[in-house]
Amino acid sequence: MRLFMIALLPLLTCLPLAAQDTDAQKFAGTWEAKLKDKVICTLRLKAGEQISGETEACSINIDANGDLQERDSTEPSDTSPEPILNAKLQGEALLFEEKDGDEVLKFELKLIGDGRAELRILDAPVLIKPIHFERKTMRKTMR
Numbered sequence: 001m002r003l004f005m006i007a008l009l010p011l012l013t014c015l016p017l018a019a020q021d022t023d024a025q026k027f028a029g030t031w032e033a034k035l036k037d038k039v040i041c042t043l044r045l046k047a048g049e050q051i052s053g054e055t056e057a058c059s060i061n062i063d064a065n066g067d068l069q070e071r072d073s074t075e076p077s078d079t080s081p082e083p084i085l086n087a088k089l090q091g092e093a094l095l096f097e098e099k100d101g102d103e104v105l106k107f108e109l110k111l112i113g114d115g116r117a118e119l120r121i122l123d124a125p126v127l128i129k130p131i132h133f134e135r136k137t138m139r140k141t142m143r
Contacts, residue, residue, distance in 0.1 A: 024051050026111060027094050031133040033058075033119070035068050043109070043119075043133065044081075051089070054081040055098060066127035109133070 024047035033041040041058035045051060063069045085104075087096040093110040106122040115137070118130035 023089050024048070026092075027051060027089075027109065027117075030136040031109075031117060032136055033131050033133045035070060040068070041119075041131070041133075043084075045084075045087075045094070051084075051087040051094065051096075053084045053087070053096075055084065056081040058082075060128075060131065062126070062128055066129040068129075068131065 027045050028047035028051075029045060031043040031045070032039050033043075039057070041060060042056045043053065044056070045053035061069050082098050084096040084098055084107075087094060089095075093108050096107050096109070098105050098107065108120045108122055110118050110120070112118050115135040117133045117135075119133055120130050121128050
């Protein structure tokens with residue numbers, strides 16, 4: 001019996017890591033927020049020992065009620081991808097930060113369904129309603 005317990009110990013210590021990796025896989029992929037069929041923000045996430053990723057072309061404009069609105073300019077965003085920082089899982093949510101000049105913005109990406117999530121900007125100085133994202137599906141190519 002003692003030999004069995006010793007053999008089982010390494011397996012049991014791996015379980016929390018395996019569970020965390022499975023949770024991280026729920027977030028892995030390319031997520032897009034759209035407004036009137038135009039992508040206004042892309043979030044690319046990679047699962048691993050630590051979740052990593054980046055945001056790209058995030059042009060979030062809101063009205064006085066905290067609702068998304070179209071940009072005044074029709075020019076494409078010239079910004080390069082921004083890495084996400086300090087990503088950590090918390091239940092069905094991924095908390096992460098992004099540097100914006102000297103400020104650090106805090107975000108929560110919460111899964112709300114199959115391939116759907118809501119992004120909240122935490123501690124925002126004004127009301128911003130959750131921004132809806134959908135996971136971009138990969139198209140299979142025939143060779």
